Amino acid sequence: MMDDRSPIRLLVVNERPEIVESITRFLSQFQQVSVVGTAHGMEDSLARARELHPLAVLCDYSHLKQETLERIRRLRAELPAACIIAMSYDEEQTDVVLQAGADQFISKFELSRHLMPALEQCATSLR
Amino acid sequence: MTNPDRFHHQEKITLVLVDDSQSFQVALKRYFSELPDISLVAVVSSGQGGLRLPDSLHPDIVLLDLHLPDRFGLTLIAPLRAKWPQTQVIVLTFADHPRHRAAALAAGATDFISKISAADDLLPAIHKAMQNSSGTGGSA
Numbered sequence: 001m002m003d004d005r006s007p008i009r010l011l012v013v014n015e016r017p018e019i020v021e022s023i024t025r026f027l028s029q030f031q032q033v034s035v036v037g038t039a040h041g042m043e044d045s046l047a048r049a050r051e052l053h054p055l056a057v058l059c060d061y062s063h064l065k066q067e068t069l070e071r072i073r074r075l076r077a078e079l080p081a082a083c084i085i086a087m088s089y090d091e092e093q094t095d096v097v098l099q100a101g102a103d104q105f106i107s108k109f110e111l112s113r114h115l116m117p118a119l120e121q122c123a124t125s126l127r
Numbered sequence: 128m129t130n131p132d133r134f135h136h137q138e139k140i141t142l143v144l145v146d147d148s149q150s151f152q153v154a155l156k157r158y159f160s161e162l163p164d165i166s167l168v169a170v171v172s173s174g175q176g177g178l179r180l181p182d183s184l185h186p187d188i189v190l191l192d193l194h195l196p197d198r199f200g201l202t203l204i205a206p207l208r209a210k211w212p213q214t215q216v217i218v219l220t221f222a223d224h225p226r227h228r229a230a231a232l233a234a235g236a237t238d239f240i241s242k243i244s245a246a247d248d249l250l251p252a253i254h255k256a257m258q259n260s261s262g263t264g265g266s267a
Contacts, residue, residue, distance in 0.1 A: 016194070016221065018193075018194055018220075018221045018222040019221045021221075021222075021224070022221040022222070022223050022241060022242070022243055023243065025223070025224075026241075026243050062150045063150075064149055064150060088150070089148075089150040089151055089153065089154035090150060090153075107246075108150075108151075108154070108242075109154050109158070109242075109245055109246050110245075110246040111242075111243045111244070112241075112243050112244035112246070112247055113246060113247065115243075
């Protein structure tokens with residue numbers, strides 16, 4: 001559970017550092033969210049999840065990289081109560097991602113439109 | 128040769144994508160396939176791939192990522208503009224730090240868009256680039 005006024009604590013996971021940096025920079029303009037950590041690979045992501053206990057995780061998914069689906073499964077197992085948001089260009093893979101344990105799927109092509117609403121939905125569900 | 132009256136003659140705007148993300152390539156192909164006035168004429172995954180495209184292609188616009196496997200995209204802007212002098216270069220990247228934006232524009236890019244806001248900013252940037260092309264006498 002989280003306080004109504006406290007920012008949602010988010011872990012940003014992506015293999016590419018420039019994407020993590022870009023998302024972190026984008027989210028810095030919103031008081032409703034606090035990026036508490038970033039991670040790149042599978043083990044790094046799980047370690048940061050254990051260490052930081054984020055309330056939400058934003059992670060990348062690509063059907064071309066099967067480890068990204070496995071990462072969602074393992075993050076779900078590690079953080080059963082957290083809100084996991086998967087972002088991807090593979091919009092036809094929504095069901096696969098949700099079945100792996102993600103709570104929400106957002107288009108990576110439309111992050112500026114959908115990321116904050118997704119996080120606000122997470123916050124609502126966690127309160 | 129870029130036609131300044133393109134919109135009036137309803138010719139397609141021709142684009143080249145230089146980006147190594149296969150997922151993004153697929154997404155962009157799907158996106159442009161739904162836009163009748165735009166044609167994605169070539170997709171390459173590296174800087175060298177872009178420079179090796181035929182000179183005769185002379186696309187209206189190059190969409191250029193910065194993080195490429197063989198070189199940083201900023202170093203491609205000048206060679207691409209030398210190769211295709213009438214072509215507008217739009218940087219489209221997650222490497223959207225302000226210093227990269229400034230460097231890209233200084234190197235000759237027409238515009239600089241973060242992939243975070245691609246859905247909102249890409250199409251307006253393409254049309255702005257075409258207007259810029261017309262305004263600078265692109266059919267020389």
